[in-house]
Every structure is written in structure tokens, then in C-alpha cells.
Amino acid sequence: MSEILAPAGSKNSAFAAINAGADAIYLGLDKFSARSAAENFDEKNLVDTIKYAHAFGVKVYVALNTVVKDGEVEDFLSSAVRAWNFGADALILQDIFLGKFLKENRPEIKIHLSTQAGVCNACGARLAKECGFDRVILARETKLSDIAEICKIIETEVFVQGALCTCFSGQCYMSSFAGGNSGNRGKCKQPCRKLYSIDREGFDTPAYRLSLSDLCVGEDIREYIKAGVASFKIEGRMRRPEYVAAAVAYYRSQLDGGNSGLSELKRTYNRGNYTKGLAFGQDKNFISSAVQGHIGEFVGVISVENGRYVCRTNDSFNSGDGFKILRGGKEVGGGAFGGAVKGGFIISTRDRLKNGDKVFITTDAALNSRLLSCERKIPLNVKAEFFAGKPAVAEVNGLRFTGEAPLEAALSRPLSEEDIIRNFKKTDAYPFEVDCSVQTDGVFVAASVLNAFRRKVYADYYERITKNANPVAEESFTLPKFTPCENVKTAVIACNLDGLNADIGILKPRDYLEEVKIGGFGGEKFLYVPPYLTGEE
Incomplete structure (x- = not known):
């Protein structure tokens, strides 16, 4: 299995992902979502989206991936069960032991361990x-050799596209310390994307010193396939639907053996001209220190002519297109399409530009329109029977639907085959593409009755193919009660336990590759293993 997993921060993004060819989408609810600033989903939108996805065989994973406070546990568990009962294919959780409790009490629910578990x-x-998770979503820092080993143990999901967090696997407290908005509670304000200077020669000029470029694994996705990775995840629940569609289309092309190129993806979102990330070793594009946001795709250079700023280029652009201007790699302005001229176009801007400034397109109106116009359709083979004295019958892809009352023979103008076919070609709001054949002996059916029959047939068929297959899980839980007790044990944490006296000893070596000493320590012994250790270490 090679699954393209797309972000759905809104219903529009969910539909864009599905229509572009995603195999699965992930989304958040109004609560417990690590992207609380996204539009997210209430229960009605969740059900509608799950039905639409399942109609095309697309899976839906619900992210309940924030840190959960003690007083929120019951609400969290209730939200998790409701999402499952609405038809979610799996839940994404950050707290490994909360996941263990959920799995032990509701074993029918499929759970994926969030990347924030590290x-x-x-x-x-x-x-x-061991804790019952069906899949792990790996930290973006995981080495390729470790990914291959992990794939032998459990189903594995990796990120292939999108924003990177400066801190290990998203476990960052910078936003929390700076303004009380914790990323682990879904409220990150991204202080890492601000300008900073460093008290070090060559780094004292303000720049985006902590801002990482966007990840783009690209053709190296084939290395992940060889390693045994099951799901390829695109980050971006805070991004626009056209980015989602472009990213899905790009990786669909990669998995299908093609290479559609990065142009469309760059025009929808490109921070730092992309990095391969850390799985393949850090590259020179890892940090985007010059430009923090979307720089788009390079299209030409500025020529100042008769008081106008002309972008010299071989490409064509249109009204609605937007551009960013860079000089020496740094952003100096922006502008919009101001009209075509021979060999280029005019940039409409209030900024003062110079000859040689580089122009990057950041909004391609025609591309965005095309990306969002893609529609997947479900082919329907409809066989209709309209005979006098019998109820109307419509067989849709082998499923048979029957009208309520016998039809009457026509006294004057009978309903023709063409009339019935034309009627069944109307699909209302459903994503159907209809091929219809009709048998009739000449009956009379009022237009309103025919329309009502068609609507009911299509509504019933849609309900059949989108029916929730999940076993219903009980929503209420009996939580364990913890009785406070007196702490009578002493514990130490040290780089060398030799000669220490305590009930519990936690060994935290300075170098995990060196031989450690525990000597005659007589208490319980534990080894501190930081989450970012590689398998080799």
C-alpha cells in the first residue's frame, strides 16, 4: 500500500484533496486539534466530509493530537468515540498512554500515534x-535507516511535504513561553518565523535564523517506498485548498511513475525553495534565513523602462496574478499584474524596484482556478424500467430501487426513453456520472413524480455506498481513580550511579556511545533515553 495522505483544514480543502486524487485525508475537530487556528470541523461538516470521502474510497483520519489536561480526559475520550462513531477510519493521538487506555477499553477503534510523540x-x-497503536507517524528527524527498521515493526507514516518545526518533532514550548500560546495545545504563534540576530560574528544581522524551509521529499519518495513506508503525509492544514490540490497531484504523479515537476507546487506555496529534510542528511536549504514566507516560482527580472517596472520573461500572465520581488535573495516588495507588453508584463507596485530585481509569482490565478475545478465522479450504470401496472424500477450499479405505486399507461403523450434518460442525467448535488438505459411500454408520469423518484434513488444509493461500517463504540468511560499516597522513596538522576545511595537511580550518560558505570548501586535502575536518539545511538 502507498497512501497519499492530505491535509484538510477546512471542508473546501478536504474536497480539493479528494478531487485531486488523495487516498486519505486528516482533519481536526473544534477541540483537541493541534491546528486550532484552522477552520476545522463541527459534527455536521465532519459527517458530510466522511460520507463524501468514503464515496470515493478515501479514508478520513481525525486528529485529536494536543496535550490533554487532567480535567479534559472525559471530554477527550467522548470526542474520540464520537468521531469514530461518525465513521472516522482512525484517530491520531499524541498521548501514548491515553491511547493505550482508549485501545484497552475500545479495542475496535483504530489509533495512530502522532508525530508529536517523537x-x-x-x-x-x-x-x-505494545500500547495498541495501529500506526506510527514518525518524527521528521528520523533517519532513513531507522525508518526501514520501524517499518518491520509497525505500519508507518512519514511526512513528505510541508512546513517543518524548528524543535524536535513539534515538541516546542517557545510560543508558550513567549506569549502563553502553546503549540502542544494547538495555539502556536510561530515565533520561530520572526527575525533574530545572534551574538556571533557573521550572524549579528537580523534574519530568519530559526525559520526552516518547507520539506519536499520529491523523487526521493521512492526511497521511502523501498523502506516499506505505508503512508506519505502532506503537511498543511493551515494552507489554502489550491496548495492541497497541487501537492496531492504532484505526489500522485510521483507514485504513478511520472514526474509532473515542481512548478505548480511552488506557485501555491514555497518556503525556502524546499529542503529534503533530515532523513537523507541535512542540506544547504534547510534554513530559510532570507525570506520567511511563500516565495513562489522565479519568472523573470525587473527592467525599469520609462518610469515603469517591466518584468522581462517568456511566460504569460494575467489579471489577478501576484508577485514577490527579491533583491540579493531578500524580499524588497511585491506587486500585481499591470498589463502585458512585448517580451514581458508591467508590475503594478508601490515599492521602489531596481533593474535586475528578481520576480517570483506567488499567486497564479489561472492555475488556482484549474486546480480547484478538478472533480472526481462516481460512474453510475443506471437501468430504468417503466412499465404500466408496475412500480418504477431503477437499478444503479447492481443495486435495485423500486417506486411506491404502480405506473399508469399514457392516454396521450407517453413518457419517452429520452425523457427518462434526460431526467436521470441530472445528479443534483451528488458526484455522479450517469450512463442510463431505459425499458418502457409507454406510461404517464408527472414531471414532479419522476424528479422525486430520481432524487430518492440517488439519495438512497449514496447512503448505501457511504454507510458507516465502524462498529459502534460506547461513549462513556469509567476512569481509574488515583489515591494520593506519601512519597517515601528517593530518586537521583546522574551521569554515573557508581557510589550513589538512593531507592531509584536514573542514568543519564553524557555520551551514549561510551561505557557507563553503575557500580554497586543497589536501588531500581533506569536508563534515560532522550526521544531524539537514532537506532545506532
């Missing part, structure tokens, strides 16, 4: 499996 080696993968 699984990046076989030890973490084994723990996730």
Missing part, C-alpha cells in the same frame, strides 16, 4: 505497538 527509532515503535 517516535524516531525501533524502541519507540515497539512501545507504540
Whole structure:
């Protein structure tokens, strides 16, 4: 299985992903979503989206991936069960032991361990499996060799496209410390995207010192396939539907053996001209220190002519297109399409530009329109029977639907085959593409009755193919009660336990590759293993 998993921060993005060819989407609810600023989904939109996705065989994963406070546990578990009962194919959780409790009490629910749990080696993968998780979403820092080992243990999902967090696997407290908005609670304000100077020679000029470029694995997705990865995840629940559609189309092309190129993807969102990330070793594009946001795709250079700014280019552009201007790699302005001229077009801007400034397109109106106009259709083979003395019958892809009352023979103008076919070609709001054949002996059916029959047939068929197959899970839980007790044990954490006296000793070596000493320590012994250790370490 090679699954393209797309972000759905809104209903429009969900539909864009599905129509572009995604195999699965992931989305958040109004609560417990690590992207609380996204539009997200209330229960009605969740059900509608799940039905639409399942009509095309697309899976829906619901992200309940924030840190959960003690007083929120019951609400969290209730939200998780409701999402499952609405038809979600799996739930994405950050808290591994909360997931363990959920799986032990509701084993029918499929759960995926969020990237924020920091699984990046076989030890973490084994723990996730022991706790009942069906899949792990790996930390973006995971080495390719470790990914291959993890894939032997548990189904694995990796990120292939989108924003990167400066901190290990999203476990960042910078936003929380700076303004009380914790990324682990879905409220990150991205202070890492601000300008900073560093008290170090060569780095004292303000720049985006902590801002990472966007990940784009591109053709190297084939290395993930060889490693055994099951799902390829696109980040971007905060991004626009056209970006989602472009990213899905690009990776669909990669998996299908083609290479559609990066042009469309760059024009919808491109931070830092992309990095391969850390799985393949850090590259020179890893940090986007010069430009923080979307720079688009390079299209030409500025020529100042008769007081006008002309972009010299061989490409054609139109009204509605937007551009960003860079000089020496840094953003100096922006503009819009101001009219075509021979060999280029005029940039309409209030900024003062110079000869040689580079022009990048950041909004391609025609491309965006084309990306969002894609529609998947479900082919329907409709066989209709309209005979006097019998109820109307419509067989849709082998499923048979029957009208309520016998039809009457026509006294004057009978309903023709063409009339019935024309009527069944109307699909209302359903994503159907109809091929219809008719048998009739000449009956009379009022237009309103025929329309009502068609609507009911299509509504019933849609309900059949989108019916929730999940076993219903009980929503209420009995939570364990913890009785406070007196702490009578002493614990130490040290880089060397030799000669120490305590009930519990936690060994935290300075170098995990060196031999450690525990000497005659007589208490319980634990090894501190930081989450970012590679399998080799």
C-alpha cells in the first residue's frame, strides 16, 4: 500500500484533496486539534466530509493530537468515540498512554500515534505497538535507516511535504513561553518565523535564523517506498485548498511513475525553495534565513523602462496574478499584474524596484482556478424500467430501487426513453456520472413524480455506498481513580550511579556511545533515553 495522505483544514480543502486524487485525508475537530487556528470541523461538516470521502474510497483520519489536561480526559475520550462513531477510519493521538487506555477499553477503534510523540527509532515503535497503536507517524528527524527498521515493526507514516518545526518533532514550548500560546495545545504563534540576530560574528544581522524551509521529499519518495513506508503525509492544514490540490497531484504523479515537476507546487506555496529534510542528511536549504514566507516560482527580472517596472520573461500572465520581488535573495516588495507588453508584463507596485530585481509569482490565478475545478465522479450504470401496472424500477450499479405505486399507461403523450434518460442525467448535488438505459411500454408520469423518484434513488444509493461500517463504540468511560499516597522513596538522576545511595537511580550518560558505570548501586535502575536518539545511538 502507498497512501497519499492530505491535509484538510477546512471542508473546501478536504474536497480539493479528494478531487485531486488523495487516498486519505486528516482533519481536526473544534477541540483537541493541534491546528486550532484552522477552520476545522463541527459534527455536521465532519459527517458530510466522511460520507463524501468514503464515496470515493478515501479514508478520513481525525486528529485529536494536543496535550490533554487532567480535567479534559472525559471530554477527550467522548470526542474520540464520537468521531469514530461518525465513521472516522482512525484517530491520531499524541498521548501514548491515553491511547493505550482508549485501545484497552475500545479495542475496535483504530489509533495512530502522532508525530508529536517523537517516535524516531525501533524502541519507540515497539512501545507504540505494545500500547495498541495501529500506526506510527514518525518524527521528521528520523533517519532513513531507522525508518526501514520501524517499518518491520509497525505500519508507518512519514511526512513528505510541508512546513517543518524548528524543535524536535513539534515538541516546542517557545510560543508558550513567549506569549502563553502553546503549540502542544494547538495555539502556536510561530515565533520561530520572526527575525533574530545572534551574538556571533557573521550572524549579528537580523534574519530568519530559526525559520526552516518547507520539506519536499520529491523523487526521493521512492526511497521511502523501498523502506516499506505505508503512508506519505502532506503537511498543511493551515494552507489554502489550491496548495492541497497541487501537492496531492504532484505526489500522485510521483507514485504513478511520472514526474509532473515542481512548478505548480511552488506557485501555491514555497518556503525556502524546499529542503529534503533530515532523513537523507541535512542540506544547504534547510534554513530559510532570507525570506520567511511563500516565495513562489522565479519568472523573470525587473527592467525599469520609462518610469515603469517591466518584468522581462517568456511566460504569460494575467489579471489577478501576484508577485514577490527579491533583491540579493531578500524580499524588497511585491506587486500585481499591470498589463502585458512585448517580451514581458508591467508590475503594478508601490515599492521602489531596481533593474535586475528578481520576480517570483506567488499567486497564479489561472492555475488556482484549474486546480480547484478538478472533480472526481462516481460512474453510475443506471437501468430504468417503466412499465404500466408496475412500480418504477431503477437499478444503479447492481443495486435495485423500486417506486411506491404502480405506473399508469399514457392516454396521450407517453413518457419517452429520452425523457427518462434526460431526467436521470441530472445528479443534483451528488458526484455522479450517469450512463442510463431505459425499458418502457409507454406510461404517464408527472414531471414532479419522476424528479422525486430520481432524487430518492440517488439519495438512497449514496447512503448505501457511504454507510458507516465502524462498529459502534460506547461513549462513556469509567476512569481509574488515583489515591494520593506519601512519597517515601528517593530518586537521583546522574551521569554515573557508581557510589550513589538512593531507592531509584536514573542514568543519564553524557555520551551514549561510551561505557557507563553503575557500580554497586543497589536501588531500581533506569536508563534515560532522550526521544531524539537514532537506532545506532
